[in-house]
Amino acid sequence: xxxxxxxxxxxxxxxxxxxxxxxxxxxxxxxxxxxxxxxxxxxxxxxxxxxxxxxxxxxxxxxxxxxxxxxxxxxxxxxxxxxxxxxxxxxxxxxxxxxxxxxxxxxxxxxxxxxxxxxxxxxxxxxxxxxxxxxxxxxxxxxxxxxxxxxxxxxxxxxxxxxxxxxxxxxxxxxxxxxxxxxxxxxxxxxxxxxxxxxxxxxxxxxxxxxxxxxxxxxxxxxxxxxxxxxxxxxxxxxxxxxxxxxxxxxxxxxxxxxxxxxxxxxxxxxxxxxxxxxxxxxxxxx
Amino acid sequence: xxxxxxxxxxxxxxxxxxxxxxxxxxxxxxxxxxxxxxxxxxxxxxxxxxxxxxxxxxxxxxxxxxxxxxxxxxxxxxxxxxxxxxxxxxxxxxxxxxxxxxxxxxxxxxxxxxxxxxxxxxxxxxxxxxxxxxxxxxxxxxxxxxxxxxxxxxxxxxxxxxxxxxxxxxxxxxxxxxxxxxxxxxxxxxxxxxxxxxxxxxxxxxxxxxxxxxxxxxxxxxxxxxxxxxxxxxxxxxxxxxxxxxxxxxxxxxxxxxxxxxxxxxxxxxxxxxxxxxxxxxxxxxxxxxxxxxxxxxxxxxxxxxxxxxxxxxxxxxxxxxxxxxxxxxxxxxxxxxxxxxxxxxxx
Amino acid sequence: xxxxxxxxxxxxxxxxxxxxxxxxxxxxxxxxxxxxxxxxxxxxxxxxxxxxxxxxxxxxxxxxxxxxxxxxxxxxxxxxxxxxxxxxxxxxxxxxxxxxxxxxxxxxxxxxxxxxxxxxxxxxxxxxxxxxxxxxxxxxxxxxxxxxxxxxxxxxxxxxxxxxxxxxxxxxxxxxxxxxxxxxxxxxxxxxxxxxxxxxxxxxxxxxxxxxxxxxxxxxxxxxxxxxxxxxxxxxxxxxxxxxxxxxxxxxxxxxxxxxxxxxxxxxxxxxxxxxxxxxxxxxxxxxxxxxxxxxxxxxxxxxxxxxxxxxxxxxxxxxxxxxxxxxxx
Numbered sequence: 001x002x003x004x005x006x007x008x009x010x011x012x013x014x015x016x017x018x019x020x021x022x023x024x025x026x027x028x029x030x031x032x033x034x035x036x037x038x039x040x041x042x043x044x045x046x047x048x049x050x051x052x053x054x055x056x057x058x059x060x061x062x063x064x065x066x067x068x069x070x071x072x073x074x075x076x077x078x079x080x081x082x083x084x085x086x087x088x089x090x091x092x093x094x095x096x097x098x099x100x101x102x103x104x105x106x107x108x109x110x111x112x113x114x115x116x117x118x119x120x121x122x123x124x125x126x127x128x129x130x131x132x133x134x135x136x137x138x139x140x141x142x143x144x145x146x147x148x149x150x151x152x153x154x155x156x157x158x159x160x161x162x163x164x165x166x167x168x169x170x171x172x173x174x175x176x177x178x179x180x181x182x183x184x185x186x187x188x189x190x191x192x193x194x195x196x197x198x199x200x201x202x203x204x205x206x207x208x209x210x211x212x213x214x215x216x217x218x219x220x221x222x223x224x225x226x227x228x229x230x231x232x233x234x235x236x237x238x239x240x241x242x243x244x245x246x247x248x249x250x251x252x253x254x255x256x257x258x259x260x261x262x263x264x265x266x267x268x269x270x271x272x273x274x275x276x277x278x279x280x281x282x283x284x285x286x287x
Numbered sequence: 288x289x290x291x292x293x294x295x296x297x298x299x300x301x302x303x304x305x306x307x308x309x310x311x312x313x314x315x316x317x318x319x320x321x322x323x324x325x326x327x328x329x330x331x332x333x334x335x336x337x338x339x340x341x342x343x344x345x346x347x348x349x350x351x352x353x354x355x356x357x358x359x360x361x362x363x364x365x366x367x368x369x370x371x372x373x374x375x376x377x378x379x380x381x382x383x384x385x386x387x388x389x390x391x392x393x394x395x396x397x398x399x400x401x402x403x404x405x406x407x408x409x410x411x412x413x414x415x416x417x418x419x420x421x422x423x424x425x426x427x428x429x430x431x432x433x434x435x436x437x438x439x440x441x442x443x444x445x446x447x448x449x450x451x452x453x454x455x456x457x458x459x460x461x462x463x464x465x466x467x468x469x470x471x472x473x474x475x476x477x478x479x480x481x482x483x484x485x486x487x488x489x490x491x492x493x494x495x496x497x498x499x500x501x502x503x504x505x506x507x508x509x510x511x512x513x514x515x516x517x518x519x520x521x522x523x524x525x526x527x528x529x530x531x532x533x534x535x536x537x538x539x540x541x542x543x544x545x546x547x548x549x550x551x552x553x554x555x556x557x558x559x560x561x562x563x564x565x566x567x568x569x570x571x572x573x574x575x576x577x578x579x580x581x582x583x584x585x586x587x588x589x590x591x592x593x594x595x596x597x598x599x600x601x602x603x604x605x606x607x608x609x610x611x612x613x614x615x616x617x618x619x620x621x622x623x624x625x626x627x628x629x630x631x632x633x634x635x
Numbered sequence: 636x637x638x639x640x641x642x643x644x645x646x647x648x649x650x651x652x653x654x655x656x657x658x659x660x661x662x663x664x665x666x667x668x669x670x671x672x673x674x675x676x677x678x679x680x681x682x683x684x685x686x687x688x689x690x691x692x693x694x695x696x697x698x699x700x701x702x703x704x705x706x707x708x709x710x711x712x713x714x715x716x717x718x719x720x721x722x723x724x725x726x727x728x729x730x731x732x733x734x735x736x737x738x739x740x741x742x743x744x745x746x747x748x749x750x751x752x753x754x755x756x757x758x759x760x761x762x763x764x765x766x767x768x769x770x771x772x773x774x775x776x777x778x779x780x781x782x783x784x785x786x787x788x789x790x791x792x793x794x795x796x797x798x799x800x801x802x803x804x805x806x807x808x809x810x811x812x813x814x815x816x817x818x819x820x821x822x823x824x825x826x827x828x829x830x831x832x833x834x835x836x837x838x839x840x841x842x843x844x845x846x847x848x849x850x851x852x853x854x855x856x857x858x859x860x861x862x863x864x865x866x867x868x869x870x871x872x873x874x875x876x877x878x879x880x881x882x883x884x885x886x887x888x889x890x891x892x893x894x895x896x897x898x899x900x901x902x903x904x905x906x907x908x909x910x911x912x913x914x915x916x917x918x919x920x921x922x923x924x925x926x927x928x929x930x931x932x933x934x935x936x937x938x939x940x941x942x943x944x945x946x947x948x949x950x951x952x953x954x955x956x957x958x959x960x961x962x963x964x965x
Contacts, residue, residue: 004410007405007406008356008408009357012366050547052359052547052555052557053547054547054549055545055546056545078574079573079574082573249572252543253543255404256404257541258559258562259562259592260544260569262564262592263578264512264596265596265600284588285515
């Protein structure tokens with residue numbers, strides 16, 4: 001029994017590259033620690049990243065490259081620990097525990113029309129499933145990425161988005177909340193994509209599958225966005241078990257022991273962070 | 288099942304033998320200020336088994352209130368981690384004389400910490416611990432074990448079980464772990480006598496008669512969450528002072544906080560410490576958002592977790608009716624009242 | 636000698652005469668656990684008859700006032716009527732102190748002080764009656780209980796009251812002209828013995844005293860009960876010990892002796908100006924730590940060094956919180 005692994009001990013990866021995506025978010029390309037070389041990772045899972053002496057934070061994985069043996073973490077500067085992580089430079093070590101969480105339901109998404117709805121920083125965890133979909137040919141029937149931010153200075157993954165637009169059976173629509181001088185694209189909340197035609201005059205995905213049989217929606221964004229998205233989906237009676245979202249929560253241990261992420265019968269670190277809208281409805285109102 | 292007698296006058300012999308086996312014996316006794324606590328004892332006389340169970344929960348011997356998880360040193364070659372644990376983790380110990388409520392609590396804690404990603408540090412404590420249960424003949428007026436489906440003479444979960452009488456104990460060695468220390472008792476074991484089988488039942492009946500009430504909670508098992516929006520919660524949250532006493536003294540509360548401490552630019556450690564869902568900071572996000580912003584929501588969360596969420600996830604109440612929450616509450620909140628209010632709200 | 640049934644009846648009668656819809660009354664009633672009283676929040680006149688006053692009414696109800704007042708302010712929806720609180724003389728001093736500290740507003744408050752000749756903790760009562768009880772009644776100076784084994788036991792309470800009950804500095808009415816005092820004789824009489832109990836700071840050397848204090852505090856599990864039950868600790872959710880974001884590296888949540896000392900010393904100094912030595916911290920402590928070792932000494936120090944007596948007057952600004960230019964250094 002004592003030769004059980006101790007799940008509280010982090011392994012260490014080196015920071016290989018950093019990139020400032022926008023004023024708040026910075027990407028870190030980290031080497032996969034030796035002890036984790038063969039660990040499978042599902043899109044949508046998260047890791048507990050440690051900055052020893054300061055603490056640990058749960059960060060969704062944005063991309064896993066098993067050939068290059070790298071993890072990509074995109075971290076928002078929102079608190080005491082993340083602000084210190086932002087100050088790390090290439091060559092420094094960062095503690096890694098994981099992967100934890102359930103990840104996106106890969107089997108349920110296979111062969112479907114996938115609509116990815118991302119609000120601002122929500123694109124960070126969604127990138128993992130986008131990357132997975134695009135690197136597994138034939139995984140999806142059609143992929144539509146709807147991305148909305150407050151303004152053009154909040155954009156992230158500009159290079160990647162350009163690449164995504166070029167992929168087969170993939171469309172990308174981007175919008176900003178308020179009009180700006182140099183912007184010719186869509187203006188308005190990302191929810192507007194779910195209902196109306198857009199500035200680039202293409203029709204939304206729903207026209208391809210009016211019965212919603214073969215369509216799945218993945219949504220990640222700030223709480224206010226969820227409310228609007230759900231309202232829009234309720235109007236068109238989209239089935240709640242085909243909508244998946246990622247729930248953010250205060251976490252400490254990441255392995256279902258410390259109790260901090262417990263909401264209702266679920267632990268966000270074990271049963272989530274990916275929940276279906278149907279499951280979300282069964283959680284206590286505080287969430 | 289072999290049952291023997293072991294006379295109280297011979298117990299000190301047993302304690303010496305246990306010491307020779309390298310075991311520390313921990314049981315309930317009085318400290319220097321006449322407070323009833325769980326403590327390490329050297330002789331049988333130091334135990335006070337005839338008292339009610341101490342307010343302090345026994346979980347502190349399996350999961351200390353504070354524990355260093357590891358220390359770290361940042362060197363040029365990289366970060367070095369040294370897992371650490373209290374010396375007490377490796378100490379072989381016997382928890383001597385735990386009531387069925389507390390034995391069940393250990394069973395629950397074991398099941399909880401071993402699920403999903405097993406908690407290796409706590410497993411280490413548990414594997415070095417032998418549990419000697421005792422049939423409960425002296426409940427407090429806060430006790431409600433029978434409400435939670437536990438008999439005051441249940442030996443389930445114990446490695447060794449004692450049934451107390453005036454002069455002797457009846458003793459049963461129930462598990463491999465228990466049998467592994469049988470040698471310490473061997474010299475003092477005497478044959479049991481004809482009517483010894485009746486003792487347990489006698490104690491059970493007497494204790495059940497002493498309990499103030501038994502509430503039928505089977506009627507609400509699986510349905511407790513339906514009481515989520517009922518108005519009775521305010522009665523309790525109005526007077527609750529969120530002191531955390533109920534969670535810290537509860538033998539089945541398992542939540543903890545994890546923090547880092549920087550001792551120098553390159554050295555430091557990570558520790559964990561008991562935490563409570565009653566505290567406002569428990570669910571406080573870095574953004575300042577707090578999903579459980581009011582005392583009512585936190586008090587309700589505690590009850591929902593103990594009486595519904597663990598039932599859904601682990602098919603067991605995570606309450607053993609030991610009554611400590613009732614005894615410690617400085618403002619007289621009674622968990623049994625809450626259960627009765629839930630029943631009434633659900634018309635059960 | 637207090638007749639508790641009469642005091643209860645008189646208090647109920649008075650409250651019924653002043654209650655207006657919209658008022659909220661804070662008083663006591665029996666809990667579901669024999670030997671433990673619980674605070675009662677009353678919003679309708681019919682519930683006033685649930686009030687029961689007896690020597691087990693140990694809780695200091697003033698602790699709820701600052702929270703309720705703060706809620707009123709934060710919600711922007713102030714209580715429609717007054718906050719009415721029934722308190723013992725010792726706890727009345729906490730209420731007055733809160734007014735002095737501007738934590739509660741005198742205008743929205745009605746304080747009803749009921750006469751009391753001593754309170755007992757549940758623990759003391761059980762010791763007196765010889766164990767666990769099924770029920771208990773109070774008559775004259777006696778507690779009459781029924782044990783779990785259905786035996787009747789009677790014991791005299793005199794000599795088992797809380798230590799503060801024999802301290803005339805703590806058991807004394809504050810100076811507030813607008814309160815009501817419920818008593819058979821209509822005047823306050825100190826019922827305890829005048830003998831002042833020696834504190835360990837009097838009887839032990841500095842080293843021994845520190846040793847004793849360390850032993851007591853080593854039992855602390857940082858549950859925060861002492862802080863939460865304390866009316867003088869009104870930082871509530873903003874307490875410095877709870878701040879995860881505040882980069883105070885020397886405060887951790889570890890339950891080690893140095894951190895325990897930190898916590899208690901910080902609390903000691905923070906409540907120094909306004910602690911009324913009500914003793915709730917000691918009663919609420921799940922580990923049974925004799926916290927009154929500190930706070931009764933503090934109370935005495937305040938008087939000796941600054942001539943200050945917390946809780947005496949609602950208009951006296953605390954000497955510890957004020958400074959006069961040119962005043963002598965202590």
